[in-house]
Amino acid sequence: MSLQPKSDKYYMKEALKEAQKAFEFDEVPVGAVIVCDNQIIARAHNFTERLNDVTAHAEMQAFTAAADYLGSKYLNECTLYVTLEPCVMCAGASYWAQLKKVVFGTSDPKRGYQNKAGNVLHPKTACVKGVMAEECEQLMTDFFASKRELK
Numbered sequence: 244m245s246l247q248p249k250s251d252k253y254y255m256k257e258a259l260k261e262a263q264k265a266f267e268f269d270e271v272p273v274g275a276v277i278v279c280d281n282q283i284i285a286r287a288h289n290f291t292e293r294l295n296d297v298t299a300h301a302e303m304q305a306f307t308a309a310a311d312y313l314g315s316k317y318l319n320e321c322t323l324y325v326t327l328e329p330c331v332m333c334a335g336a337s338y339w340a341q342l343k344k345v346v347f348g349t350s351d352p353k354r355g356y357q358n359k360a361g362n363v364l365h366p367k368t369a370c371v372k373g374v375m376a377e378e379c380e381q382l383m384t385d386f387f388a389s390k391r392e393l394k
Contacts, residue, residue: 248281251346254324255375258348261288261301262326262382268293272382275301275325277309277318284321285309301325302333306340317341319367326379328355334363344369348379
């Protein structure tokens, strides 16, 4: 029995909760959730500082958790919701995972995949941009403003 579908905004709010956790841990506040059959199967946020690992982005953590949950490296029936446009590494990983859909909040003109590499998503992956963009961008702005205040 499949659950009633929820909106992209509903799931982005869940990703924002993860981003807030990252903020509280002094990580760049990016959050991600992965949804399969209208159910969140993975939640993650940036862990790069705590793990001292440049690859520990929210998306990468979520891919690992979702693959473990499903018992499969392919996430072709899954949607990634992430608060910030994925970087080239994360977009590339989404390609290999063959995601059904990627939904992101705010664009990242400096490090986002679109400006760095064009469309590197899997050809069958749909992409929705700008869901709750203002809220996602505000969290990033607040985080970096707090960093400047400390200097």
